[in-house]
Amino acid sequence: MPLAVALLLLFVIGGSLAVLFGTAPLDLGAIAGDSYLRHVLLFTTIQALLSALLSVGLALPVARALARRTHFPGRTLLLRLFGLPMVMPAIVAVFAIVTLYGESGWLHRLAAGAGLPLGSFLYGLGGILIAHVFFNMPFAARTLLAGLESVPGESWRLASQLGMRSAQVFRLIEFPALRASLASTAGLVFMLCFASFAVTLTLGGGPRWASLEAAIYEALRFDFDPPRAAVLALLQLAISGCLLLALYRLMAPAPVSPGIGRPQPRPDVAGRGGMIWDAGVLILAALYVGLPVLAVVIAGLAGSLGLVLGAWSTWHAVLVGIAVSTAATLLAVAGALMLILGRSRLLPRGLVAFIGSLPLAFSPLALGAGLFVLLLRLGAPLDLGLGLVAVINGFMGLPFVLRVVAPAAAEAASRHDRLAASLGIAGWSRWRLIDWPLLRRPIGLASALVAALSFGDLGAISLFGTSNTATLPLLIYQQLGAYRLDAAAVTALLLVALALAVFVVIERIVGGPADA
Amino acid sequence: MNKILARFLFCLALIGAPVAAVSAADLPVLTVYTYNSFVSDWGPGPQVKKAFEAECGCKIDFVGVEDGVVLLSRLRLEGASSKADVVLGLDTNLTAEAAATGLFAPHGLDVTALKLPIEWKDQDFVPYDFGYFAFVWDTTRLKNPPKSLADLVGGGGTEKILIEDPRSSTPGLGLLLWIKQVYGDRAAEVWRQLRPRILTVSKSWDEAYGLFLKGEAPMVLSYTTSPAYHIIAEKKTQYAADNFPEGHYLQVEVAGVLAHAPHPELARKFLTFMLSTKFQDVIPETNWMYPAAATSSGLPSAFPPLPAKSLIIPSEEVAKNRKAWIDEWLAAMSQ
Numbered sequence: 001m002p003l004a005v006a007l008l009l010l011f012v013i014g015g016s017l018a019v020l021f022g023t024a025p026l027d028l029g030a031i032a033g034d035s036y037l038r039h040v041l042l043f044t045t046i047q048a049l050l051s052a053l054l055s056v057g058l059a060l061p062v063a064r065a066l067a068r069r070t071h072f073p074g075r076t077l078l079l080r081l082f083g084l085p086m087v088m089p090a091i092v093a094v095f096a097i098v099t100l101y102g103e104s105g106w107l108h109r110l111a112a113g114a115g116l117p118l119g120s121f122l123y124g125l126g127g128i129l130i131a132h133v134f135f136n137m138p139f140a141a142r143t144l145l146a147g148l149e150s151v152p153g154e155s156w157r158l159a160s161q162l163g164m165r166s167a168q169v170f171r172l173i174e175f176p177a178l179r180a181s182l183a184s185t186a187g188l189v190f191m192l193c194f195a196s197f198a199v200t201l202t203l204g205g206g207p208r209w210a211s212l213e214a215a216i217y218e219a220l221r222f223d224f225d226p227p228r229a230a231v232l233a234l235l236q237l238a239i240s241g242c243l244l245l246a247l248y249r250l251m252a253p254a255p256v257s258p259g260i261g262r263p264q265p266r267p268d269v270a271g272r273g274g275m276i277w278d279a280g281v282l283i284l285a286a287l288y289v290g291l292p293v294l295a296v297v298i299a300g301l302a303g304s305l306g307l308v309l310g311a312w313s314t315w316h317a318v319l320v321g322i323a324v325s326t327a328a329t330l331l332a333v334a335g336a337l338m339l340i341l342g343r344s345r346l347l348p349r350g351l352v353a354f355i356g357s358l359p360l361a362f363s364p365l366a367l368g369a370g371l372f373v374l375l376l377r378l379g380a381p382l383d384l385g386l387g388l389v390a391v392i393n394g395f396m397g398l399p400f401v402l403r404v405v406a407p408a409a410a411e412a413a414s415r416h417d418r419l420a421a422s423l424g425i426a427g428w429s430r431w432r433l434i435d436w437p438l439l440r441r442p443i444g445l446a447s448a449l450v451a452a453l454s455f456g457d458l459g460a461i462s463l464f465g466t467s468n469t470a471t472l473p474l475l476i477y478q479q480l481g482a483y484r485l486d487a488a489a490v491t492a493l494l495l496v497a498l499a500l501a502v503f504v505v506i507e508r509i510v511g512g513p514a515d516a
Numbered sequence: 517m518n519k520i521l522a523r524f525l526f527c528l529a530l531i532g533a534p535v536a537a538v539s540a541a542d543l544p545v546l547t548v549y550t551y552n553s554f555v556s557d558w559g560p561g562p563q564v565k566k567a568f569e570a571e572c573g574c575k576i577d578f579v580g581v582e583d584g585v586v587l588l589s590r591l592r593l594e595g596a597s598s599k600a601d602v603v604l605g606l607d608t609n610l611t612a613e614a615a616a617t618g619l620f621a622p623h624g625l626d627v628t629a630l631k632l633p634i635e636w637k638d639q640d641f642v643p644y645d646f647g648y649f650a651f652v653w654d655t656t657r658l659k660n661p662p663k664s665l666a667d668l669v670g671g672g673g674t675e676k677i678l679i680e681d682p683r684s685s686t687p688g689l690g691l692l693l694w695i696k697q698v699y700g701d702r703a704a705e706v707w708r709q710l711r712p713r714i715l716t717v718s719k720s721w722d723e724a725y726g727l728f729l730k731g732e733a734p735m736v737l738s739y740t741t742s743p744a745y746h747i748i749a750e751k752k753t754q755y756a757a758d759n760f761p762e763g764h765y766l767q768v769e770v771a772g773v774l775a776h777a778p779h780p781e782l783a784r785k786f787l788t789f790m791l792s793t794k795f796q797d798v799i800p801e802t803n804w805m806y807p808a809a810a811t812s813s814g815l816p817s818a819f820p821p822l823p824a825k826s827l828i829i830p831s832e833e834v835a836k837n838r839k840a841w842i843d844e845w846l847a848a849m850s851q
Contacts, residue, residue: 482558
């Protein structure tokens with residue numbers, strides 16, 4: 001079964017590439033001799049590496065603080081807040097970040113009020129990194145937190161008995177437990193930032209920091225040179241592939257010793273210094289993520305609420321969004337579970353993680369265009385717009401599900417494989433009795449993430465848009481295109497609020513009650 | 517899981533029902549490919565659909581994509597198998613390339629009713645509106661706006677401007693061609709001179725104009741008609757557009773009939789309807805562009821007079837040189 005899913009993934013990517021190459025002759029010389037392209041490759045790689053290192057580097061103290069402080073008022077709210085940035089369409093996040101850090105943003109006004117006028121720092125690498133950390137740090141923190149929570153209770157008991165200090169805890173317990181998710185999360189963030197388009201262009205201040213995705217867009221649009229887009233997408237795939245290969249060894253989940261699975265107190269929770277540090281880290285993280293979200297809320301409440309919420313088109317877009325994201329989530333979760341749970345001798349776990357990551361290493365634009373042509377060639381009806389969007393979103397969501405569910409699945413396997421085999425429990429009954437109860441929470445988190453991501457996604461739909469199928473992100477663009485900035489602000493607020501609701505509801509339904 | 521599945525099926529049913537209802541009506545369906553903002557609630561689409569359906573004995577199915585350029589890309593990807601009858605939303609920078617695909621049929625219409633600042637000879641495409649690119653500024657924040665393009669480029673002003681990327685945005689390409697036509701071989705030098713004044717180059721007009729309204733910069737590349745929106749719809753008079761003596765770059769938006777159109781008769785009927793007052797009356801205050809033919813009651817008074825001089829580079833020349841000009845721009849802007 002995993003082999004079938006892996007082959008399907010490879011077929012989709014390979015097929016999309018092949019049809020793009022098939023549309024016109026390829027001019028390799030023009031690509032090799034393009035000096036701007038070389039510049040873009042270098043700058044995009046630097047930008048994505050910095051974004052990934054910063055996002056994961058900053059997520060680590062946040063995740064540790066969250067793991068150490070399991071009970072404080074607002075912890076659940078903070079975790080929910082962390083689910084929001086990734087679901088914001090790029091344009092909403094850009095406006096929110098500009099409200100905060102822009103030339104006439106809160107920070108500049110605050111500084112000017114205090115008599116310390118700030119220089120312009122947003123447009124350029126600074127702005128790109130601010131936005132990419134905003135998008136990715138919260139997600140990284142949540143995945144790392146999941147890794148920390150899976151440390152078996154015995155380790156903590158042992159650490160307490162040995163009187164380990166914070167640094168020792170990190171070196172001897174946390175880092176080994178986190179190594180795999182650190183590597184895979186950094187890889188994931190790198191790929192997301194490598195394909196970042198609207199953010200790198202608008203906040204980058206110009207084409208200097210524009211990403212390869214902008215060049216792919218140019219090739220697909222104006223030049224109508226799909227083979228060129230395919231070569232650029234391959235370059236992108238190769239660079240991300242190199243990084244994945246470099247991280248390959250690290251990405252294999254660390255061996256987990258079977259434990260009693262009951263939480264034990266950590267030895268590094270007490271102490272005033274640690275308390276102040278953790279509080280500081282959490283407050284800063286909450287402000288960093290929360291303030292842009294607050295900017296969205298304020299702008300939305302100031303807009304023409306009644307007009308937007310009273311329009312049928314708004315609620316139609318909501319329904320379409322729910323249908324698409326539900327289908328995408330089912331696809332992504334089903335695909336990922338088949339990859340993870342199936343046993344295949346041909347596919348070691350590291351390779352599964354590698355193949356599962358490919359959808360993100362591939363340019364979403366090129367993938368979209370390729371899939372579109374591929375489906376045309378296969379004789380699909382032209383107005384499958386929505387179905388196509390769901391498929392692409394499911395495809396792009398798969399790596400996220402893998403990231404969240406695979407570590408827990410590996411742990412479940414190492415704990416129960418032998419027992420299950422000796423009792424002869426396999427197939428459906430194994431899933432029902434062993435895997436589902438153990439994986440339910442990570443699957444809940446992953447489903448919620450994919451659903452929310454798909455809910456806020458614009459990428460696919462703007463290219464294949466069909467009649468009467470506006471989703472909320474598309475509606476925001478339509479409102480902006482018609483000068484209705486205030487209506488767009490309301491729709492953005494609605495989108496963020498609904499994405500949060502989708503997140504909470506799915507995590508609760510699929511993941512079960514929080515205290516289970 | 518069962519709950520999710522049930523919810524999914526419920527939603528599918530919700531969406532499926534209206535679709536089924538429409539197809540049951542059994543009228544011929546005219547498929548019009550266009551850009552998203554045309555079909556949005558605030559665009560001309562809903563009114564145009566209502567007016568045409570009242571007289572054609574047919575249904576219009578608008579299919580909206582990102583913008584005019586994507587429209588052409590999508591047509592090329594679909595080729596002869598496209599179900600589109602009419603394509604509405606290409607502009608004069610794309611018509612030569614669009615015609616070269618061989619996917620369009622001659623419109624065969626009498627276009628003497630057109631009221632354009634230029635002579636119209638294209639056999640494949642019919643204009644429905646036009647506009648001029650311009651820098652729009654906020655009069656509360658900019659006291660001494662540039663008086664000419666030369667003043668903007670070399671006048672020593674320090675106020676920042678917002679522009680769009682010519683690779684992903686129609687106004688962005690418009691500015692590139694504007695500067696190219698005015699400065700010719702000196703264009704790269706002009707861009708280097710202009711660069712310090714550019715706050716950022718955004719992906720699309722939406723982002724640039726949004727940043728402008730948020731107060732990030734006092735000037736943005738938009739259309740001469742943008743202030744009219746603020747005056748008419750918001751009663752705000754603080755925005756103004758420049759009127760440069762060098763002239764303004766013209767954008768003419770056009771529609772065409774596809775050679776493989778399933779309903780060619782109906783498609784031509786739609787193009788004829790497009791030049792009638794029923795269509796043209798809708799344009800000024802929904803698409804915020806100048807109508808391409810007569811309207812029943814003239815233009816809204818908030819619309820500015822046409823610029824003294826219309827700049828436009830012939831479509832064939834744009835098609836031939838665009839890549840080189842964009843590369844020149846990239847080199848000047850990314851050093």
